[in-house]
Amino acid sequence: MQFGNSRAPSVPAERAAGTLPAELTGFVGRRRELAEVGRLLATSRLLTLTGVGGVGKTRIALRAAHRARHGFRDGVRLVELASLREPGLVCHAVAHALEVRDHTARALRDVLAAHLRERELLLVLDTCEHLVDACAGLVETLLHAAPGLRVLATSREPLNAAGEHVLPVAPLPIPRGPDDDRAAEVDSVRLFVERAAAADPSFTPTPATLRAVARVCARLEGVPLALELAAARLRVLSVDEIGDRLGDRFELLSNGGRTAPSRHQTLRSAIGWSHELCEPAERLLWARLSVFAGAFDLETVQRVCADGRLPAGDVFELLAALVDKSIVTRDEGPGGLRFAMLETLREYGAEWLRVLGEEDDLRARHRDHYLRVAEEAERLWFGPGQVGRLLRLGRERPDFRAALEYSLAAGDAHTAQRLAGALQVVWITCGPIAEGRLWLERSLELDDGPSQGRALTLCAAGTIAILQGDEDSARRLLAEAGTLADRHRDPWLQAQLVYQRAVAATFAGRVAEADGLLRDALSRFTAVNATDASFPVQVRLTMATVAILEGDASAAIRLCEDNEKVCREHGDETLLAYSLVLHARAEWIIGGLDAAARRLREAVRLRREHPDPASLGLSVELLAWIAWATGAHRRAAVLLGAAERLWWTFGMAGLRDTLLAAHDDCEVGTGAALGAEAFRRARREGGALTDAEIIAYALAEAEPPTAARDADADPPARLTPREREVAALVAEGLSNRQIAERLTIAKRTADTHLEHILAKLGFSARTQIAAWVTRHMPGRDG
Template identity: 35%
Template sequence: MASHTAPARQNLPLETDGFIGRERDVSDLLRLLDVNRLVTLCGVGGIGKTRLALRVATHATGSFPDGVWLAELADVRTRDEVVSRIASAVGVREETGREPGATLQDALRPRRLLLVLDNCEHVIDDVAAVSRSVLDFCPSVSLLLTSREPVRIGGESVWRVPPLSLPQRHGDADPGESEAVRLFVERARSCAPDFAVTPERLRTVAGICRRLDGIPLGIELAAARVRLLSLPQIADRLSDRFRFLTSGDRGAPARQRTLRAVIDWSHALLSDAERVLLRRLSVFSGWNLELAEQVCCDELLPKVDVLDLITSLVDRSLVTVVGEQRGRVRYRLLDTIRHYAAERLAEAGEEVALRTRHREQMLRIAEDLADDVGHRTGLPWSQRLLLWQQAVAEYDNLRASLNWSVSRDDVEEGLRLCVAMRPFWMANGHFAEGICWTDRLLAMDGASGVGEALRGRAMVRRAELAWEQPDHARAREIGEEGLRLCREAGDDPSVALALNTLAMIDVRGRRYDRARRRLAEVTELTRGIGDRWNEGIARGILGALAAREGSLDAADAHYEAAMAILRDSDHRWGVGRTLIGRGTVAEARGDLLDADRYFREALDILRGVGASPELARCLAGVGRVAARQGATRQAYDYLSESLLMSHGTGQRMGVARCLSAIAGVAAGQGLAEEAHRIAGAAAAIRERAGFPPSASARPAVAEESAVDSRTLDSRWEQGRGLSVEESVAAALHLIDAGRVLPPPPVGADTAAERTAPPSLTPREHEIALLIGDGMGNRAIAEALFISPVTVARHVANIHTKLGFNSRTQIAAWISEHTVRS
């Protein structure tokens, strides 16, 4: 089978050179994966575990319709990081108020996919625990692991990766048929295209491969020398090196000592400058030329030499090219080489200096991101996006810097990283990770010695991360303390951020007056210091507050002001988030054309950022609006895409919203029973996620429907018993059924408009009549000599009693029922 031809999705890297040998291993492992859900490839470093796993995974894509996904674990240190790497690989985002591991399990449960976890040995216990939970809760997920030791959990099938086959010492067999010799020749030709094969040369190569025990990494390192040394010279030097084994653990297994010796030998052949650069590169998870120059150079290693030295290390198979990001070539060290180089770095007494310089560069990248993406005015969006992409590329290096800070008790540098990484954590949904790092550093003994200004900034941002979690009491507590410290330090931007965060918590807790006071202070403060970001966010929160109070006109005005501020700053991420709020308000007012326009504009912006939960909200909004405009099939298209995106990224509330919307559309088509089943499932998901029930949980049913209430109640309870996966499957089945039916009658948003009139108060009757005449809240307030807020409250009551969510529905109901006195 050719590489990368299977239809399934995957994130496997392209092979940069040929895969030699192990054909039978690949076939046997593919058969093993058919019957075993956990297969671990074990062997010493350099034996070829990763290459074999990637080749097997490439050929397995056709067997896993939901994809084959690689998670690199070489740099992780904790169980949370293991979960985070897997979630990132498969596209699962953190969910509000839930452990990331639980969200990952729910997202993976219905999928048939293969997870490839590479380099597990240093976190073997954590990998074992995560693997066990995946196997237990996700029955269609299989795992392919690489490790120097098994994970030792039930159901594991261990495959000991053997060396490449070696040529026979005696007999007539052609040495060129052995896997080890084939690998040497192929790599030699890649280094020296004129490398010719003769029987005598093959015999020499065969001897070299035997000395190297058929270990692929050792063979590649030796073959990389053919441009500088003859084959006899390579053989002689290997003989000398292995005769004495002058370095390495003599008590280690033979193959491990052999590999150590060949790396020693290859290292000894490097120039002094090459050895210096190799050991210093070990501080990186991956790098580009600019980073290498910034971190590795000093008087011992001039910057002008770095490019040639990296090229030389690539030629010697010590450095690997992994592709391009943002137009820059990215490099990495194989895990075995990196461990070796890190030992050389420590022996040279350079580890502290180099890791500190590495952290300084990561701090620069993170703080540039925080300043430019968050608050700096006059910066075009394209430049903000480039900074964002740089942070994405260096995220593993940023994590390594946090680990280094914690291991060294460098609380100040660690907290600076936490403060700077807050925009990245917020937008990418890494709330739990950001909270974990910040709490660890704030709890360390050295935290008391850090300046109060920095601790205050960290607390404020920790509170903002916690806003996405259900523990709002803790968020308020740490936010108030951070606010106090930032006030004392005169850190006005952090004060504004704290006030905005606390105001959001107040709005959620219905403490509207206190929220207004906080937001008024933000407005005054931000205008004085030119902080357009926090000013725009404050206006958006005022919009959300007004919408909660039913003042939809005021909400729209606030959102419009927020959008103007954020557009002026060319901060499209903020514009996209605000457009969602404005679209929701327009939808509630019945302004369907505006709602559709806002949701679609937000959709275009957020697709560029890659914000899956927000994208799902936009898609659902477009779908709801399309349904109310009579475009039923288009509504189903958008709602199904939103449903699958929410489910795929582990967002239960997004799933619940889509299910409710789909139920409403289906009920309008007369599919009352299945609509109630789906609506019941949506209500149960909301409850299990810890959210209050929706005011319009049950879809309205047309008067002419022959389905009795007892049947609908039964279907509702059936839906409540469905799992998330069953609910999604049932909704997709309902969509298929709804697509072939005609749309509801023109002018009827849902069957709710044809229900019998409930009991409205005289004032509500009066306001409903004026809505039917096309009057807005402000005009109604003037006509009846009451405040717009009072009108909005009456309109909200009408919606609740009629089961509506738009003024258009009220107007249609008025035209159909005689409610005039």
């Protein structure tokens, strides 16, 4: 495997991918909308919340998803799409949210469908409007494949997908007039008052103040984002002054004519008014911040946005002012203090950046910054702080994408190839690896000239193809890279290409060929006197793999011991984990189960902060063997299921199949000891675990959750014949009244049957019954 340099010589835990964010401000109103979302999610499988930007679609979706989470056995997953611009990346965003790290050459849509097939899950797709076609196509595929899946989307327009239900989201209700004696109870007023108190703790809603607030709410038509922006101005203006200034602005707008819908104009007016009230330097920074696709820190802002007009020393105060004005949000996590903008405000800033004539210059500065970040990470990855650096690179993924998109759109093949190649370590260790290959191949398509940069990019693409198990493509890519390496007389690249051919031969089980290529690669490395300390470690890892395949445990152990010494000296954890796994595999050959288990536990601990499916999957699989060999059969079955989940999306099938030669024996022996049904349940339990749960279980720190296992274990025999009929009709999507009509029974009787079914199966939602019927009653006709 190759992770390294392909070029010549605190705080609250970070939110995991796909999980729902904590609410940073109070949630006001929306009872009717939340009830309607709940009702529609119970009866339809695709629900889209539509409305203008800033109307509150995302807040409603997140609150509704949080309420519904206990009704889905596998929980809720959030896919945030605002930062994406490339339709082809929608699948990758969903995979990231689902923690599916696909390292194969299979179509990712098919991988996602297989992953979700037996899951009961609510998938929230947030901000779909700029990717409507891609979202609609993927949603239709996934809903067809996974009967237990529900999708809740937010978009400024419907997806127009099959089976879609659309719920338009209106602004908050506004008072009947400034003298409405119930104004304090109206949701728009309640929202403004709550945000006003946050902006100015001395704010007190007196009757006179409430009349002014009612006037502001009416002016802003109850649009939540507009109200929040206005409330933030209470630090410098009174409510009456805000109302007066809004009135002047709206009069000006009406005189100029309006072509957009009223509510859209209302929001733009509120944003524009907030923009006008900013100081000139604040407006300039707002515009320049729009080049960021994701969150950013102060240092990055200074590097990308500062210049003679906007000195770096002023950036902190200007950024703080934008936070105070609710233009920029702040969040403090393990990576330190980071900032972001809501998409609607980012879009407004981007429009002004174009008006200022700075768009191309700022996007180029943004691209150059992230190119430097990627190349520095590539150079330093094998060393101290590796895991923290990789986690940071993962957080910067939206901006790496934006930089790549800009390079490709500008026709700059050289920079696109440099950036995509430098990110090789990110694609392989952080994923998604298929996305890495997409960018590499797109950069290669842009320019087919015989440059040295193209040769390096071909080598990176070939490396990823090997890891995906796509040997034919790997052979083609590496062959072209070899031709160019010979043309440019680049001995370091030639050494890397020899090594990659050795890796391909190893994964295919051609050990004699691999052995010769590995010795050649190490000899070439020594001859060119390269300074990449990771390269000989990687070569020895593959040599150890070959030794294991040949049954030479002693040689494998010696190679691993050498590697572990070098990795510890350099502060590396990634290659150390692989070395420990191979060391444990060699110990298994000679019966050293205790020594193998110690090394595997260390490897698992190393993967706690930054799990990667290959080394973690191997570790968990081998721990399953040890559990089987020591008579812990149920534990072995759970670990086998967990390892299968980690491995099934990884393309190194040849390595997996050859290294895990005892897998079948472990599976058969464990199944015989437990019995078929108990083995199936335990294995399924392991397959349902998250990465964090797998790690905790592998280290014997915690037992896995049992709710899913217990519910799934209930066979159809637990239900009466009539209850099975009702369950089947629930799976068809019928309401209780429709079930009563179909079975010619009273609706109250149908209600009772449903209550009994939910109680017996330990479920809380109809969606769980539908998925259960699909698994346990597959032969029943619709």
